[in-house]
Every structure is written in C-alpha cells, then in structure tokens.
Amino acid sequence: MNQTVSAASGNPAPVRPGSPELEKLFELIAADASRRDQERIHPHDVVELLGRARLGALRLPAEEGGGSGTLRDVIGLAVRLGEADTNVAHIYRNHFTFVERFLIGSDDPRRKVWRDAVLNGAVFGLASTELDRKQTGGASDFNTALVEDGDGYRLNGTKYYSTGTLYAEWLLVRATAAGSRPVSIVIPTSREGIERVDDWDGIGQRVTGTGTTNFHNVRVEAGEVIFDKENPSFLLPYTSTIAQIFVTAVNAGIIRAVLRDAKALLKSRSRTFYFAAADRTVDDPLLLQTIGRIASDAFAAELVVLAAADALDKVAQARLGGLGLDDLAHEAALTAAKAKVIVDELALRSANALFDVGGASAATRRKNLDRHWRNARTLSSHNPASYKAQAIGGYEIAGTRLPSLGFF
Template sequence: MSVNHDQENGLGSDGHDKDSRDGFIALAEGFRRRFAAGAARRDSQRALPHEEIQALRQSGLLSMRVPREYGGREADLVTFSRVIRLLAAGDPNIAQAIAPQFANLEKLRLYGTPAQQRRYFDLALDGAMMSNAAAEREGVFIGDVATRLVRDNGIWRLRGRKYYSTGSLFSSIILVTAQHEEGGRAAVFVPVDRPGVTVGDDWDGMGQRTTASGTSEFDNVRVDEGEILRIPAYGHRRTHEGGFAQLIHASIDAGIALAALEDACAYGRKQARAPRESGVGGATADPYVLHTVGEMAIIAHGAETLLERGALLLDNALRAEWAGGAESDRLLGEASIAVAEAKYATSEAAVRVSEMIYRIGGASATSAALNLDRHWRNARTHTTHDPVAYKARAVGDFYLNGALPPINTKI
C-alpha cells in the first residue's frame, strides 16, 4: 500500500511540529467520532473493525512515531498519548488492536540494525501494520516464553504457539517473541501470509471483544536473518521501552473513562428520570445525579492530567536517552514513575467511571440495546494487562526511599 504522506494524511507539507501535532489531533478526533458511532454495535455483534483499521492505515496515523531521519513525522509523546486516548474514547478495541504497531516501532528504534530500521520504517510509512505475539499460557511466571527460534540445516525456523496475538487478523507482519537458540530472546518479524503461520479468531474475553487477540501458531516457519531482532536481557540498561508501553495502556484506559463519562451525560440528558421524592422536574436537576456526574468527571479528568504529565516527562527523558546524556538513566526512571502513577490512576478511573453510569439511570440503563456495560467490560478486561499494585509499590518506594524502578519492560 502506498500512502501520500503530505496530501492523504491531512498533516500538511511544511514539516512544522505544531502543524503536525494539530494534524494528528484533528485526524484522531475525526476517527473518535466515527469509531464511537459503531462501537456498541461492533461489541454486541463481535464484528471485527476491518474497515476502521484500514482507514487508519491509509491515514498515516500508524506511522506517526517513525523517526524524522527515516522520513517520518515523529510525534512527540504528549501528542501520541492524546491520539491514542482519542481513538480509545471512540473504540478502545481499535486503539488496543493498533497498539502493538507503536510498541514494535520503538523496539525497532532501540534494537534494530540500520538495515532493519530502514526496511521496517519504510513499510510503516507505506501503510503496513504490525501486530505482536508475545504472551503464552504455559510457564511458571507471566512472560515466560517457550516459543523457540532454532537453526535447522542452516535455516532459521520459528516454532511455537502464542495465546494473545492482538491485532494480528488486521496486520501484515507479526513481531513474535521467542527464545533464541544462541541464548537470550529475539523478536522476529514474520509476514502473516508465510507458510506455517496460522492466526486464529478465538479470543473470547468478556470485554475488548474485537481486538483480534486470538491464538497464533508458528509451525516450523522459515525466518531470514534480517527478520531477527535480538533483544538484550532485562537489566542491560534503562530505556523508555517499558514506560512507552505503559503509556499506551494508560491512554487506552483514559479513553474508556472519558467515553463512559460522555455516554453517562448523554443518557442523563435524554433518558434518565428523577425519582418523585427528588423534588425536581428531571434528572438533569437531580442533586445526586449532578454529584455523580461531577465525581465521574473529576476522576476521569484527574487521571487524564496525570497521563499528560507522564507523557511529558517520558518525552523529555526520551530526548535525553537519544542524546546519550549522563542524566538519562535518572530521567528515564523518574518518567517511568510518572507513567506508573498515570497507569494506576487511569486503570482505576476506567473501571470506576464505567461502573458509575448505573447510578444515573437505574435499571433502564442496563438495557442490552444501549450496551452501556461494554465500557465496564472493556475497562475490566484491559486493566488486567498488568497488576497495578506493582505500580503503586514502585511509586511508593520512589517517594519514600528515592528508589528508581527496576530496569525491566513493565514499570
């Protein structure tokens, strides 16, 4: 797919950062409205958003983090977070389905060879979408990997099965995490249509139903040397990778909270009724409805503010990381703490605000036709990705003891 990046994506051609930021946000806002119009139907019918994903691919948004030196517009992390939040407010399933694209591009920037960076950044600029296949059901701990990359008669082969493969039914390339036979881990760029690759549609979670997060299998799949991305062991050095991934998840959670707030207000204006003993003429004047909506807004917007702070600090730390400054380790650690605060707050906001809808409407709000419960189901499902208790612990250790978070990809 070829994309005209100056005309078709609506971002302008002068290259100024402000123009790019405004263009990204305007595009995302348009998609938010479009996605929201069909989100309830897609959830209830479990209809995968193929057309919506295709529109995103053609828009240029999926390449918004490609570095400038490779022809990209390299959105700053505050803008990036806002875009993901807007898309998630429209439909968090779509935001989650495209999330691996951005995590993969950051991995490529951190660990790829110049040839790999040129190859896959160019593909992203041309509209390619990359998903991932990392998590497995087996193993003692979360994150244990049994999938293996082995050499067979001089040819690299990938063998394994992944339980979560988010977005893979929409993508052209899957980045597969595997144990490398020479030691350590690798991330392997595997074309979806390569012989031996099977992508299933068996995701049956109660929420985030249309993320295409099913099982993928890799049966002796041939892999070229240039498709293998070697990943350093945890603790090798501190990078922005973990904070970046958490920023995406926090942005999605914030989007869910804001969407639930918007639907609650719409329901309160159009359908909710006040009890007779309230002494008022309608729900919009009911003091307890007003209190509930106010509390929902405070929770959602408080989390949104922490998210913006985390994105800003991570962006500043990222610039130091690329510059190679001596202070980059400290800045990255402090930014990770800020993102952890945001992740905790947005997780709590998504679950709590989406549940509070029912304080406004009572039993009528539970109608399947309205499908308001999708907000809570989406929130409860998406927030299981990482135990936020570990975020709070890391934050507490930082403020109480001055300890930076451990060097890994989770905090």
C-alpha cells in the first residue's frame, strides 16, 4: 500500500475511507468471507491485515498519528466492512467504542499507552456481560471482582459475549472493587490468567470471537484501573450509542452484500421460472423488481445510519468544545434507535428476498447465501428493536427521554 508516514507516530498513516488501498482491502476480505463463515475459519489473517493498515486508528487526530476521521467515517467504514464480511466488521465494534470513550479528548496520562497501541494496529476488546447479573432497573454490582493485592490488584470472574476479544491485544474489563465500586480495567490479553474461550455457537456471526472470557487470579497494576467516580468515561449519558449504531451499520452492510450477490445470481442463471414473463432471467420484470427493492433498501439503510453518525459527530464536537451534551446526546441516541428499527427490518426483508431471485437452487449449502439472513438475524437480536420502538413511542407521546445508560 502506498501510504504516507505519520510524523507523530512513525507509522504509515491509516488508510482513508474511499481510498484505492481500502477498496482493495475490502475486495480481498470479501473474496473468502463465505468460506470463512461456512467452515468456521477465524479471520486472524484479515485482522492482521487491517492492523497493518491501522484501520483502528481512524478516529485519532492526525497530529497524534491517526486518521482524523469523523464518526460518519467510522460508521461508513462499518457499512462497507459489513458488506465485505460481517464477522470482521463486528470485531471492531468494541474497539471503536473504546477509542471514543477513553482516547478521544482525554487527558488521562495512561492514555498514551493505549493510544500508542491503537496507532500500532492493536485491537481493543470488551469483557463486560455477565449472564447472572441483573440487568433491569439499572446496573447492579458486577460479579467479576477486583481485590487489592499489595500495590496492585487481582481480578477473578467470568464474562460472556466478549465480541472481538479473541482477536484483541488489549481488553477493557468491567468489574466491582471493594466497597461496591464499579471500575474499568484495561489490560493486555496476554496477561497470565486470562482465558479466552472460543465457545460462541450462534447461527450467525460465527467467527466474531464472541466467546467466554475467564479471569483466574489475574494480576492488575494500579495504573490499569479506572474508578467510575474518578473518571466516569464509561457511564456518561448515552455513551453506548456508538456501539448500538455500529451494529446497525453492519446490518446495513449486509443489505449491500445481499444486493451484490442477488445481482450476480440473477446474471448467472440460465434457467427461469415456469410461466416467467421473459425467456431470460435478466429480462424478467418480477425479478428486476426484486433487485430494485433490495437496491432501495440498501440505499435507505445506509442513509439512516449515516444520519445517526452525523448526530453523534455533533456530540463529539460539543464534548471537545466543553459544551453541554445532554440534549445533543439524547438526540443522537434517539436517531440511532430509529435507525435500528428501520434497518433491522430492511436487512431481514432483503436477505429473504435474495431467494426470490434464485429460487430453490439458491438454497444450496454450496452457495451459502443463507449466511446473510443468519447474520442479519443474529445482529438484529442485539438489544431488540421492539424495545427501541417502545422507547421512541414513549418519547413521541409523553416526552419521556430514552434511558441514558444500557443499550441506547
């Protein structure tokens, strides 16, 4: 790749959205995406390629060696990467959320270590979810415990759905310290006692590394612990919005992939349906109508996720300018929630319509076209759209604001 070198980091500047280098990367990733899904091949080589391209540094300022990208750039990237391979795109969800929460605009002295890791191509994962932890009624203590040990700590516990962590060099862990104090811990995944288990068995998103993470008496240094009350980066209102719209953007990418495969399928068919209106499939008005509908769904889905990204960019600019965030952050969360309600439906509808183009022969395991529906269904199951729609309705009728924490 012909990349300029960043004076700040000594590394090549991150590839930019729309660049020929990135387009070639997308083509390379897409070429084997179906086989990886079908044979459950983990994309370690792809993540390594993206690390060398320093894609994860897109949001960092250029003066620090980053790409100075906007959140619109990040979400647009998620759409295109989702089109190439939804598994690979999903791996970066927690990475970009970490960058936004802990690196952008932060003056924490520990930031340099994490920033340098991102600039060198490292991926940051997340270990937060606990299946036996109460979710309703607000956050309760994590069962994962951080206990004092000399001048540092020891960490013990189990986390589930640790998306991307299997490929990550660094890990953000949520835990509870003495006195029921919630904390964030940022540690290398190579630390002794960290066990990453490849046990995700979902129908879709098969190789996102969404497995169990165990912590067996892991040593944690004092400088690796961030107490929420001292630095509430994790719990600022609507800080989960970027994570939510990222998943929705990957679903928008699936619709683009469905369109790509539907067009290729239609052009490749020599046989048509009984009583078809044309001798050639490419001239059949009903099949062309289906293609047109999928193309329209892809267009609409991308527009609404980018609208949500634009709303998030306003929040980021206000935060860096020291301005009030509450109303802007709520508007961004509301836009992201609306986008999810729309895009999830369009993704599932389009993935289903793909089979109207190809008929029964499109359902062969060899073609593996069902992966689009499986992946869209799995992504849509993240924080169901029904809860988003209910919250949006409450705001429209009674002015009730969306929850500021959790999955909004």
